[in-house]
Amino acid sequence: MEIENESTTSQSVTFPDGCVVLIRAYDGGTKPVWDMGHTVACTQALVQVSLAPGESEEFHTGLVSAATILGDSLPNGEYRITAYLRPGQMVELDAGMADLAVPGTIFSSWGGSLFPISETPVRPSRPIPPPLTLNYYTLFCAS
Secondary structure (H helix, E strand, O other): OOEEEEEHHHHHHOOOOOEEEEEEEEEEOOOOOOOEEEEEEEOOOOOEEEEEEOEEEOOOOOEEEEHHHOOOOOOEEEEEEEEEEOOOOOOEEEEEEEEEOOOOOOOOEEEEEEEEEEOOOOOOOOOEEEOOOOOOOEOOOOO
16 A cells, blocks of 8 residues: 655654554455454554655555455455555555455375365465555645
């Protein structure tokens, strides 16, 4: 995610911890079914960002797998993914839809070895791309 100072003066913002950008997944409702903020350990140091007029800075979340999001309680399916910042008041941006699935393979035992007896019933999901740079957030209003 990228933030930019579009004002004519230098601006700064403070984030509450080392997790500047976090991810959420929604299953179609208005409440998130998964929130990265509830699963990661963030450094407790405040993150201060100071930007001159026209200057920008990018922040990344890292890779998050479908298995991490779905865990053992959410079904495979289509989820709306968002990224959010918490510079005082929370700002949440849509990152798009993702088809999340954790492939399951049925195994059978023969001669002491395991081998698949059928194809995986769901197609594998690719991880959410790490830098959510397609999303753009103007942090500072022009003054």
